[in-house]
Amino acid sequence: MQNHHVILRSRPGVNSAPVDENFEYTECPYPEQLQKGEVLIKTLYLSVDPALRCRMNEDTGADYLTPWQIGKTIEGLLGMGVVVQSADDSFTEGDLVEGDLGWPWKQYFIYDNNSQRKWIRKGDRNLVGDRPSLYLSCFGLVGLTALLGVREKGHVTPGANQTCVISGAAGACGTLAGQIARLDGCSKIVGICGTNEKCNFLTAELGFDHAINYKTENVSSRLKECCPGGIDVYFDNVGGEISNTVIRQMNPNSHVILCGQISVYNKDVPYPPPLPEDIEQLLKAKNITRDRFLVLNYPEKFEAAIVQLVEWYMSGKLKVKETVTEGLENAGRAFVSMMNGGNIGKQIVHVSDI
Ligand code: NDP
Secondary structure, three states, X not given: OOOEEEEEOOOOOOOOOOOHHHEEEEEOOOOOOOOOOEEEEEEEEEEOOOOHHHHOOOOOOOXXXXXXXXXXXXXXXXXXXXXXXXXXXXXXXXXXXXXXXXXXXXXXXXXXXXXXXXXXXXXXXXXXXXXXXXHHHOOOHHHHHHHHHHHHXXXXXXXXXXXXXXXOOOEHHHHHHHHHHHHHOOOEEEEEEOOHHHHHHHHHHOOOOEEEEOOOOOHHHHHHHHOOOOEEEEEEOOOHHHHHHHHHOEEEEEEEEEOOOHHHOOOOOOOOOOOOHHHHHHHHHOOOEEEEOOHHXXXXXXXXXHHHHHHHHHOOOOOOOEEEEEOHHHHHHHHHHXXXXXXXXXXXXXXXXX
C-alpha cells in the first residue's frame, strides 16, 4: 500500500510570509502491524489554521505549541478521518473520527489510544450526514472559538441595540462570529474583510448589515457611515491598523474580543502585540475591555456549546461556508492561500473519500 505525507522543507523566517516551497509532499511508509490499543486511520479532511504559522518558527512564542522540525511530517491541528483497522476496543473499522491539536498531514497514520492525551474521538455520522467536514468548519474548535468568544468576552445583551464589528469577517471564525453575535442579540453586524466578493457574501448570504473592503475602502469613514451610534462589540481576528481604527470608534464601556492578530503573524513580535500608546490610553479612558481570549481555556463549556452550534445549523439559523482544496499534495498551498486571504469560510483540504 502507498502512503504519503507533507513535511516541512524549510522555515519562512520569522519576518516573512510562508510560501508553497516551505512544504513538500512525499511518499512515506504505510503503517505496519498494529499493537494493542492502536488504530489505523485514513485522513478524509484536514484543516489549515493561522495558529500553525507560529509552528514554522524555531521559537513558536507560545508555551502550548512546539515548533515543527525540518524533514518531519507536519503536525496540524484539526482533522477528520475513518478507521481502517483497529486493535482498540473503543474503535471499530468504519468509525468516523475527528481530532484536534495534532492531526498529522498524512494519508494513513496510527493513533495510539493508550496515550494519555486522547485527542481523537468518534464522530457522529447522523450529525454531519454527507458533510463530515462540518467537524472542522463548525462543530469543533472553530465554532467553539466563535461562540465562546462572543459569549465569554462580548457582553452581548439582547435588546440593548448593540453594534458588533468583526475583522477577518469572511474567514472561518469571522463568518460564524458575525452570525452568532446576531443570534445572541446584537442589532447590527458589520464585517471587515479583504475582497468585494467576500463583502457580497457577508451581506447577501449571511445577513451582515454592512461589509467593508479594507483593501479598497477607507475603513474609518466607512465605519462612521455604517456605525453612526459607535461600536459596542468588536470581534478582533486581525489586530494592527484595522483594529486601531475600529477601537477609535468604540463606545464607552464596550468590549473587544481579542481572538487573533493575523496581521502580525509574519512578524517577529510578541503575542498579543503591544498597542500604540494612544490606543492604550483610549481603552483606559473609555473603559473598553480587551481581554485575551483562548478557546482552549474553556473545555468545560465545549459540550453545551457544540449542542448549541448543531441546533442552530440544523435549524438553518447558522450557515457554514467552506473553501475546499483538493488533495494532500496541495495542503501547504492551501495553508499559504489561507494566510493570504484565499478562503471564504473555513479553509480545509480534502484528502480522501470514505
Ligand atoms: P480565517 O479563515 O479567518 O483565515 C485567515 C484570514 O485572515 C484570511 O482569509 C484573510 O482574509 C485574513 N488576513 C490575512 N492576513 C491579514 C492581514 N494582514 N490583515 C487583515 N486580514 C488578514 O482564519 P481563522 O478563522 O481560522 O482564524 C481567524 C483568527 O482567529 C486568527 O487570528 C486565528 O489565530 C484566531 N484564532 C483564535 C483562537 C483562539 O482561541 N483565540 C482559535 C482559533 C483561531 P482577508 O481576505 O479578509 O484579508
